[in-house]
Amino acid sequence: MDAAADSGVRGDFRCGYIAIVGRPNVGKSTLMNELIGAKVSITSRKAQTTRHRIMGIQTDDDTQYIYIDTPGFQTRHVNPLNRNLNKTVSATLRSSDVILFLIEAGTFGPADQEVLSLIPKSVPAILVITKTDRVKDKSTLFSFSEGIAQKHPFATIIPVSARKRFQLRQLEEEIRGLLPESEPIFSADDVTDRSERFMAAEIVREKIFRFCGDELPYTSTVVIEKFERKSKLCRVFAAILVERNTHKAMMIGHKGERLKSMSTEARLDMEKMFGLPVYLEIWVKVKSGWADNEAGLRAYGYE
Numbered sequence: 001m002d003a004a005a006d007s008g009v010r011g012d013f014r015c016g017y018i019a020i021v022g023r024p025n026v027g028k029s030t031l032m033n034e035l036i037g038a039k040v041s042i043t044s045r046k047a048q049t050t051r052h053r054i055m056g057i058q059t060d061d062d063t064q065y066i067y068i069d070t071p072g073f074q075t076r077h078v079n080p081l082n083r084n085l086n087k088t089v090s091a092t093l094r095s096s097d098v099i100l101f102l103i104e105a106g107t108f109g110p111a112d113q114e115v116l117s118l119i120p121k122s123v124p125a126i127l128v129i130t131k132t133d134r135v136k137d138k139s140t141l142f143s144f145s146e147g148i149a150q151k152h153p154f155a156t157i158i159p160v161s162a163r164k165r166f167q168l169r170q171l172e173e174e175i176r177g178l179l180p181e182s183e184p185i186f187s188a189d190d191v192t193d194r195s196e197r198f199m200a201a202e203i204v205r206e207k208i209f210r211f212c213g214d215e216l217p218y219t220s221t222v223v224i225e226k227f228e229r230k231s232k233l234c235r236v237f238a239a240i241l242v243e244r245n246t247h248k249a250m251m252i253g254h255k256g257e258r259l260k261s262m263s264t265e266a267r268l269d270m271e272k273m274f275g276l277p278v279y280l281e282i283w284v285k286v287k288s289g290w291a292d293n294e295a296g297l298r299a300y301g302y303e
Contacts, residue, residue, distance in 0.1 A: 012062060012181060013062055013063065013064075013181065013182070013183060013184065014062065014063045014064075014176055014179040014180065014181055014182065015063065015064040015066070015179065015180070015182040015183065015184050015185055016065075016066065016096075016097030016098060016178075016179035016180050016182065017066045017068055017095065017096045017097050017098075018065060018066065018067050018068065018096060018097065018098045018099070018100060018175055018179075019068045019070060019092045019093055019096035019098070019099045019100065020032055020067055020068060020069050020070060020100045020102065021070050021089060021092070021093060021099060021100070021101055021102065021115055021118075021119070022101060022102035022103060022112070022115055023103075023109075023111040023112050023114075023115055024111075026102045026103060026104050026112075026130060027102060027104070027130040027131060027162055028041075028069055028070065028102055029041035029069050030162045030163065031100075031102065031128070031130065031160070031162040032056045032067045032069045033056070033162075034162045034163070034165060034168060035056070035058060035065070035067060035162075035168060035171075035172065036056040036057065036058040036065070036067065036191055037058065038056070038191045038192075038273070039269065039272070039273065040054060040055075040056045040069075040191055040192040040194070040199065041054045041056065041069040041202075054068070054069045054192065054193075054194060054202075055067065055068055055069075055192055055193040055194070056069065056191065056192055057186050057190045057191055057192060057193070058191075059184060059186070059188045059189075059190075062176075063172075063176050063179065064184040064185065064186065064188075065172070065175060065176075065179075066185065066186070068092050068096065070089045070092050089115075089118065090118055093118055093119060093120060093123065094120060094123075096123055097123070097124075097178070097179055097180060098123070098124055098125070098126065098175055098178045098179060099119055099123050099124070099125040099126070100125075100126050100128050100171075100175075101115070101116060101119060101125050101126070101127055101128065101152075101154070102128045102129075102130050103127070103128075103129055103130070103148065104129075104130055104131050105129050105130065105131050105132045105134065105135045105141060105144070105159065106135060106140065106141075106144060108144075108147075108148055113151075116151060116152055119152060121152075121153060124155045124178045125152065125154050125155060126154060126155055126156055126157070126158060126171070126174060126175065126178075127145065127148060127149065127152075127154040127156070127157040127158070128158055128159075128160055128171065129141065129144070129145055129157070129158070129159040129160065130160060130161070130162065131161065132159045132160060132161050132166065133161040133163070133164050133166065141159050145157045145159065155174070155178060156174050158170060158171050158174060196227065196229065196234075196273075196274060197224050197227045199270075199273055200224050200227060200236050200238065200270055201222045201223070201224050201238065202222075203266050203269045203270055203273070204222045204238050204240070204262070204266050204282060205220075205222045206266075206269075207262040207263075207265050207266045208220060208222070208240065208251070208262065210262075210265075211253075211258055211261060211262050212250060212251065212258075220240060220241065220242050220243075220247065220251075221240070221241040221287075222238060222239070222240055222241075223238065223239045223241060224236060224237070224238050225237045225238065225239050229274070229276075232276060232277070233276065233277050233278070233279060234270065234274050234276055234277070234278045234279070235278075235279045236270065236278060236279070236280045236281070237280075237281050238280070238281070238282045238283070239282070239283050239284075239285050240282060240283070240284045240285070241285055241286075241287045242284060242285070242286060242287065243286070243287060244286065245286055247286075248284045248285070248286055251284045252284055259282060259284065262282070263280055263281075263282050266280060266282070267279075267280040
């Protein structure tokens with residue numbers, strides 16, 4: 001009996017890494033969350049929400065899909081942070097088994113072309129047209145997709161709507177056909193490679209984006225100062241680090257209402273993620289009064 005049979009894995013089991021790439025705000029995180037059926041990558045209308053490479057894992061009877069949600073490739077304001085994000089995208093593309101190249105229905109501009117130019121022809125790529133539910137005349141999608149198909153030898157083209165789950169099953173089937181035969185890399189019940197502590201910080205960061213919108217300075221950082229998981233309760237103590245007292249006031253809001261709302265929604269999302277009640281406390285601190293240097297952040301596990 002072979003190793004696959006010993007482990008209970010089918011002989012034709014497939015497993016591999018699927019990179020999800022595209023310009024900022026094209027729907028990468030939303031698509032990955034819907035594909036794996038869990039919220040592991042934060043979403044917002046603000047570009048550059050995803051700063052880290054995050055894996056989402058979905059395992060069924062004959063396939064383990066390891067999705068990699070990459071930061072949106074930056075073509076403007078290429079500062080040191082954005083340069084590192086772009087390096088992450090490029091490295092992910094070279095090491096993946098399948099690439100999902102996402103573009104928004106009806107839109108293909110210079111930023112999309114720049115991402116497309118990075119996709120190696122040696123890695124099979126699927127053109128995924130997102131947000132098709134917003135297109136009133138669906139007949140326009142065919143000519144639009146045919147035009148993009150001339151730019152790269154895509155394995156296939158699939159229009160989807162992640163929020164309505166339109167054609168997600170077909171997308172999964174196409175991905176499976178391109179994955180190598182391999183035993184699973186992660187356990188069947190894993191949904192991400194990130195720690196619960198990391199996910200707690202990401203959940204808080206998402207709520208900041210949602211409640212502060214365009215007011216939010218990118219220099220804000222979320223640090224989990226203490227994370228305790230017990231059998232019946234998870235206790236999380238988080239700090240939002242900002243640059244100025246004016247940012248602190250913005251985060252807290254009138255009579256603390258904004259911070260209270262952010263904390264409530266973050267706690268509810270953590271309870272869904274961790275599967276048990278969560279006690280959450282969030283403070284807002286000005287960096288100069290706490291850990292405003294790189295050494296201080298590294299002490300809390302943030303590079």
